[in-house]
Amino acid sequence: MNEIILITLLIQIYCTSNSYHAISKENKEERKQVQIKEIVTILYEEYYIDIKFIIEGGYGKIFRARHLSHPNFVALKVYTDEFFSFNDIMKEISFLEKLNHPNIISGKLFCNNYFYYLEMDFYEFDLFRYVRAFFLSINDKKMILKQVLDALFYLKSNNVIHNDLKNNNILIDKKLNIKICDFGFACKKENLIFPLKKFSLSILEKFEFYSPEFKKSIEYDEKSDIYSFGILVYFIFNEINYKFETYKPITDTESHNMFLKCKELDPKNRPSADSLLLSRYFDFLYEEMFCFGKLKDFIIETGFCSIIKHDKTLGINIKNKATVDVYCCCHILTSPLYISMSKELNLKENCRSANNNSFNQITTKRFLYVESDGIFKPIQFMPQLDRIEYLDFFYRNKKYQAECEISN
16 A cells, blocks of 8 residues: 555656756746847847847857848847856957957847847857868868868867867858857867866766876867867768767768778877868868979969969969969979978878778878968968958969960
């Protein structure tokens, strides 16, 4: 009899608990909808129109809107979390203001009597939704990864660690141009932060995109972002989030091996962003590049661009952009720089026998470029969007093609 009473009481407690959680969840959703309506009303007063709630993220809500002063849609990150201090907001803004890279989001901070909000370029998709919605070839996927590495290399050069690199923090358009966003966890290498200390390891195990050292709140460096990059490689190629329990190999062997290397438990064993950029893995992006030093000198001018070929150098000047000098593979400076960097980064010379580890073999496409800073850099360090603008114009120019035919 006592057992029956005990079971009855347990059932009542269970049902009451479930009912409470259901009501609590329902009330939470109601409060969320009320808050969204209030925010929309306030944004209308700020002269925004066509406002649409997109998603709720860390510390705030994201809206799409248009301002009456310009026709394009923008994204508005409204900071609504009461625990998100003004200092936290300013920390993220300070990174966005100081960083200037085509694959990193930029934004402007505004405030009113009710909240702070960040206005940014609007992208219809994040990488998570885009990969799920559209077919991508292997080269498309590699092109996306190249841009992520461009941004990581830039961050490393500025001693910045992102700390939250994941598929829904990468925005993408239909031309496959990407921008990394959400710098709420970012920090300088010399001033590390440990925002996950308050979470238990059992909870953090669910967040596969964070590196082991970041989850354990122990010392870390830019290789923590490389671990997250490896998890991103897995997602892009397998189109599912990485989980240890449901792990399956990536069918593209080169990409699979790169994924495994990036997620090494020991950060010292992970490749760096610059070594990955300099690897043979991305050589397909430079297939059109050839030894132009043998061509006769020439000058090509159009309304928005000029190209001056002199000896083994190309001067490419695009209107409203800095002049870039490209040095041929046969230039006296080119080969020594690549050899030096391959030794520094532990990259191997390309082997004739394919071992499916192109990510640790030095590129065969060896050209240098110099911008206004006067520093010689491998062409692989040129951001993807700049490469398209400078080099693709060069190779598609009909007058230049005619010069090639005459020379040959």
